[in-house]
Amino acid sequence: MVKLSSWTKHSGKSRINDASGSVNDETATGSFPVIRKKPPRLVEGSRMARLLSSLLIAVLCASLGWGYVIQLNNSTSIYETMSEEELTRLIGETSTQAQSLQQRKTELSNQLNMLQEAANKQQEAQRIAKQNEQTSGLLSGRLPATGKGVVITIDRGSRQRVDASTMFQLLEELRNAGVEVMELNDVRIVTSTYIDDTKNGLICDGKNISAPYTLKAIGDPQNLQNAVTIAGGVGSRLKVKFGSEVTVTPDDNIEISKTRQPSQYKYAKTIE
Amino acid sequence: MAAVLGLIIGVIVGIFVKPDIPIVLQPYLPIMVVAALDALLGAARSYFERSFSDRVFIISFISNVLTATLLVLLGNQLGVGSQLQTAVIVVLGIRIFSNVSAIRRFIFKG
Numbered sequence: 001m002v003k004l005s006s007w008t009k010h011s012g013k014s015r016i017n018d019a020s021g022s023v024n025d026e027t028a029t030g031s032f033p034v035i036r037k038k039p040p041r042l043v044e045g046s047r048m049a050r051l052l053s054s055l056l057i058a059v060l061c062a063s064l065g066w067g068y069v070i071q072l073n074n075s076t077s078i079y080e081t082m083s084e085e086e087l088t089r090l091i092g093e094t095s096t097q098a099q100s101l102q103q104r105k106t107e108l109s110n111q112l113n114m115l116q117e118a119a120n121k122q123q124e125a126q127r128i129a130k131q132n133e134q135t136s137g138l139l140s141g142r143l144p145a146t147g148k149g150v151v152i153t154i155d156r157g158s159r160q161r162v163d164a165s166t167m168f169q170l171l172e173e174l175r176n177a178g179v180e181v182m183e184l185n186d187v188r189i190v191t192s193t194y195i196d197d198t199k200n201g202l203i204c205d206g207k208n209i210s211a212p213y214t215l216k217a218i219g220d221p222q223n224l225q226n227a228v229t230i231a232g233g234v235g236s237r238l239k240v241k242f243g244s245e246v247t248v249t250p251d252d253n254i255e256i257s258k259t260r261q262p263s264q265y266k267y268a269k270t271i272e
Numbered sequence: 273m274a275a276v277l278g279l280i281i282g283v284i285v286g287i288f289v290k291p292d293i294p295i296v297l298q299p300y301l302p303i304m305v306v307a308a309l310d311a312l313l314g315a316a317r318s319y320f321e322r323s324f325s326d327r328v329f330i331i332s333f334i335s336n337v338l339t340a341t342l343l344v345l346l347g348n349q350l351g352v353g354s355q356l357q358t359a360v361i362v363v364l365g366i367r368i369f370s371n372v373s374a375i376r377r378f379i380f381k382g
Contacts (some may be wrong), residue, residue, distance in 0.1 A: 053326040058278030060333050064308040065282025071301050073290060083353055 138181055140262040141188040145181040148252045149218035150225055156211035157242030164195040164202055166242070170215070170234045171195075177227035179219040181256050185209040188258040211244070221250035275312065299348070300341045303360055307340035308333060310364045313371040320378040340364065 079087065137143035152170075154162060171189060174182065182189035187204045196203045201210035217224055225248045228235040235246050293301060311333040318324045340360050347356025 050326075053330065054274040056330050057326055058274040058281070060308070060330065061275045061278030061312065062282030062285065064305065064312060065279045066286040067282075067301055067305045067308070069283050069286025070290070070293060071305055073286075083348065083351075085351070086354070 139191070141181075141190040141258075141260040142262050144255075144257045144259055145218055146253065146255045147180070147218040148221055148250075149179070149216065149254045150221050150228075151249045151251055151254065152213075152215040152217065152228060153245075153247050153249075154211065154213040154215070154238060155245045157238070157244035159241070159243035161201070162211065162213070162238065162242050162244060164197045166234065166238060167202060167213070168195050170228070170238075173227045173234050174215075174217050174219070174224055177219065177223040179217045179224060181218040183216045183256045183258050185213055185215075186258055188256070188260050190260065192263070216254050216256055218254055218256065224248070225250060275315070299353075299357075300344055303340045303344050303357060304337050306361060306364045306368075307336040310367050310371070311336040313368055313375070317371045317374045317378075320375055 079090075082090070134143070138145055154170075156162075167184075171182065171184075171193075184204055187193070187207050187209065193205050198208060201208055202213075203209070227233065228246065228248050230236075235248070238244050238246050311329070314332060315324060315329040318328070343360055344353060344357050347353040350356075
């Protein structure tokens, strides 16, 4: 009985304790930290020792702040703090990258060279084609021409009419002298031009022409003049045999506007 | 009080005085700072718990910094410096987070 009462007394006391504790303490969950009373100082230090520890705390915190700011302002290269392996790996990576970039550069510059070459080739081909077009155009009579040369006039022969073979000889002499473009009485002289006799004149490429003949020739004026007026040449033959007046006038600006359509080649093909 | 004062003084001194940290010490400075921060936050927590002891704080501060530095140094010597550095940072970061959450509870529970 005594024992029992002591039990109840004990439990009652503890309940009272619990009740007093639950007024401002909610430690039931156990997960929240308990605010304890400030424990009594274990070793009661002297005033000097407390000041010293405060000072030490201040110094430590100061060193923390100092270190933080220093690290914040630390702008030195990160490579200095890297280990040897990291640096080796980094150098390997970098050199591999540089190598691949170099390779890419070589490839691209090769491509560029090829493209430039191709462009140059095309340009060259275009230039040659244009030149050929001009040359063949002048040669075939497709293009009008201008330049310095001579104008040769042959009037009606006093003894007999100028015949086709002599006229053709004149053309051949001029060709030998390096004539480039010719026109005889409004007929463009090309490689296929023919001259034949008619009853009262000449026929040149299907067109009747009669004296006086006017032959415009573009070429070196001196050479052309020499070719006609050379002693024993076609000029003197015209004078002596046919009695016609031959005048050769050099001109710096001869214009030959007569053109003709080039014939379409039916059988001949170029060899590639 | 002394801690806050010390922090302010340290930051000001750090802004104006910029010494050249020796190269040997450079990799350890960030670890030291983080360890010290952890110690400081632990102290703050114990302050809120009313169990702050300046002696414990000083010893924990110094031992934190020294342990972190020595651990990284050991890692460097063993060739796992960067990994161990990461490990130390992670552990200290976890501790900082738990300290901060404890402090937060004290502040917002009143």
